[in-house]
Amino acid sequence: MVKNIVILGAGFAGIRVARELSKKIHDKQYAIVLVDKADIHMYTPDLYEVASSFHKRITKTCLTRLRSTVAIPVRKIIAKRPIVFIHDEVVDIDPKNHQVKLKKEGKINYEILVVALGSVTNYCGIQGMEKNSFSMKNVKDALKINCELDQLVQKHQKEKKKLVITIGGGGACGVETAAELVGSLRKLEKKYNYPREKLIIRLIEGSDVLAGLKEKGTRCIKKRFQNLGMEVFMNTKILKVNKKNIVGTFVKLHCDGKMSHFFEMQNRAGKGVSDNNTSRRFGKTVREKGHFFELPVCSMNYDMLIWTGGVMVNPLIQKIFGEKNLKGAIQTNTFLQSVRFPSVFAAGDNAYVENSFHTGNRLPMLAQIALHEGTAIAKNIIRRIHGKSLLPYMPKEAICLIPIGGKDALFSFKKHVFTGAFFWWLRRLVSLKYYLEILPLKYAFHMWVRGAEIFTEND
Numbered sequence: 001m002v003k004n005i006v007i008l009g010a011g012f013a014g015i016r017v018a019r020e021l022s023k024k025i026h027d028k029q030y031a032i033v034l035v036d037k038a039d040i041h042m043y044t045p046d047l048y049e050v051a052s053s054f055h056k057r058i059t060k061t062c063l064t065r066l067r068s069t070v071a072i073p074v075r076k077i078i079a080k081r082p083i084v085f086i087h088d089e090v091v092d093i094d095p096k097n098h099q100v101k102l103k104k105e106g107k108i109n110y111e112i113l114v115v116a117l118g119s120v121t122n123y124c125g126i127q128g129m130e131k132n133s134f135s136m137k138n139v140k141d142a143l144k145i146n147c148e149l150d151q152l153v154q155k156h157q158k159e160k161k162k163l164v165i166t167i168g169g170g171g172a173c174g175v176e177t178a179a180e181l182v183g184s185l186r187k188l189e190k191k192y193n194y195p196r197e198k199l200i201i202r203l204i205e206g207s208d209v210l211a212g213l214k215e216k217g218t219r220c221i222k223k224r225f226q227n228l229g230m231e232v233f234m235n236t237k238i239l240k241v242n243k244k245n246i247v248g249t250f251v252k253l254h255c256d257g258k259m260s261h262f263f264e265m266q267n268r269a270g271k272g273v274s275d276n277n278t279s280r281r282f283g284k285t286v287r288e289k290g291h292f293f294e295l296p297v298c299s300m301n302y303d304m305l306i307w308t309g310g311v312m313v314n315p316l317i318q319k320i321f322g323e324k325n326l327k328g329a330i331q332t333n334t335f336l337q338s339v340r341f342p343s344v345f346a347a348g349d350n351a352y353v354e355n356s357f358h359t360g361n362r363l364p365m366l367a368q369i370a371l372h373e374g375t376a377i378a379k380n381i382i383r384r385i386h387g388k389s390l391l392p393y394m395p396k397e398a399i400c401l402i403p404i405g406g407k408d409a410l411f412s413f414k415k416h417v418f419t420g421a422f423f424w425w426l427r428r429l430v431s432l433k434y435y436l437e438i439l440p441l442k443y444a445f446h447m448w449v450r451g452a453e454i455f456t457e458n459d
């Protein structure tokens with residue numbers, strides 16, 4: 001009887017495992033089965049470009065073209081390989097009985113299971129955030145943001161009121177999106193003859209770091225944002241989101257690098273709006289020069305809110321395997337197997353793997369980590385099939401290459417931070433390398449060139 005090696009998720013980890021296995025397994029006793037609810041593999045690192053690219057006229061054709069810069073048909077990736085692709089949604093997993101339940105196809109049995117179902121947007125329990133914001137998790141979200149921006153500016157072109165585009169969350173995704181939106185707005189301002197000073201990009205971050213970088217990297221991004229004319233709020237806690245405003249404790253970063261509380265600034269101008277009830281309940285306590293004090297809560301208007309503030313493990317995985325103390329991720333051993341179910345391997349955003357380098361913290365939820373784990377899992381599955389002992393996974397240090405608007409990117413490794421166009425091109429080359437790994441040569445080049453053409457339109 002044929003034994004199934006079932007891979008759940010055709011994301012970075014799942015595709016890597018499936019392709020590596022298909023190169024090495026020639027035994028007809030085993031079938032490689034890949035399952036995903038989408039029939040595309042999404043290249044998330046360029047989603048920020050999809051959200052911010054500019055079009056003279058938004059048409060169905062141009063949106064389809066834009067979508068194709070990040071959405072790769074799974075059938076193209078697995079063409080001519082012994083991989084069975086099932087386009088269906090996983091609704092349940094029964095690890096005790098080695099079964100997966102699919103929405104349309106019903107139950108399938110497995111000998112070995114690889115769980116790589118990724119993550120979903122985490123609204124961090126902020127009241128009204130999900131309802132009132134645009135998320136940035138997949139290509140649909142990114143296209144929605146792109147269209148909404150154009151419509152927003154167009155809608156107000158007669159009255160020319162001040163429009164504030166707020167990005168909540170200053171992680172890598174928030175930073176690259178905010179920076180690139182500046183270019184997009186510059187184009188829209190010409191398209192709709194809108195005054196430059198009336199289109200504002202505002203970034204709100206809860207901590208005192210940007211893109212998860214240390215002091216030097218954060219300083220570099222702050223400086224860049226100030227040059228781009230963006231408004232940056234750090235150490236700012238969003239408490240509640242209403243239809244038109246955000247309630248929180250806002251700390252504004254000024255051009256001279258100093259910070260001040262937004263409430264004070266607004267009050268000086270006689271416009272302060274304090275939300276006393278929320279203040280009493282949530283006021284954020286901060287420490288400055290050795291003194292603790294409570295920041296007052298106030299509200300800030302927005303016209304469009306994009307939430308890039310967090311992701312969490314797929315709820316299905318949380319429910320079936322998730323460990324509460326590991327934020328719902330699957331506890332793995334050194335071979336990337338589930339500690340509780342050795343026939344199950346976990347990869348990418350679903351796996352809790354400790355960073356054995358310096359900190360003992362969890363490895364970050366990144367595509368590059370998912371790929372690295374995918375390769376290690378494929379090797380171990382093959383060793384297991386051949387009755388060999390499994391190899392321990394050796395985590396690698398993630399490389400940080402963050403686009404910071406136009407053809408500029410920041411590269412950070414250990415204590416070193418560099419910026420410049422070279423790093424932007426390096427990042428484009430990383431995309432090309434990935435496309436060449438998974439796609440036929442011609443398709444990969446076409447995809448890359450199409451992306452470069454579209455993405456540089458607003459630089």
Ligand SMILES: Cc1cc2nc3c(=O)[nH]c(=O)nc-3n(C[C@H](O)[C@H](O)[C@H](O)COP(=O)(O)OP(=O)(O)OC[C@H]3O[C@@H](n4cnc5c(N)ncnc54)[C@H](O)[C@@H]3O)c2cc1C
Binds near residue numbers: 119
């Ligand atoms: C906007 C954005 C930008 C990013 N930029 C970068 C970057 O620049 N560099 C970097 O290293 N990382 C980046 N990341 C993180 C990176 O995308 C993830 O860490 C990576 O995709 C995780 O890989 P994965 O294989 O675990 O999951 P994914 O790649 O998310 O794949 C999960 C797959 O599971 C499928 N799936 C989910 N639920 C079901 C279900 N119930 N049934 C069937 N299929 C299902 C999904 O359709 C998806 O195809 C970014 C993420 C986002 C959102």
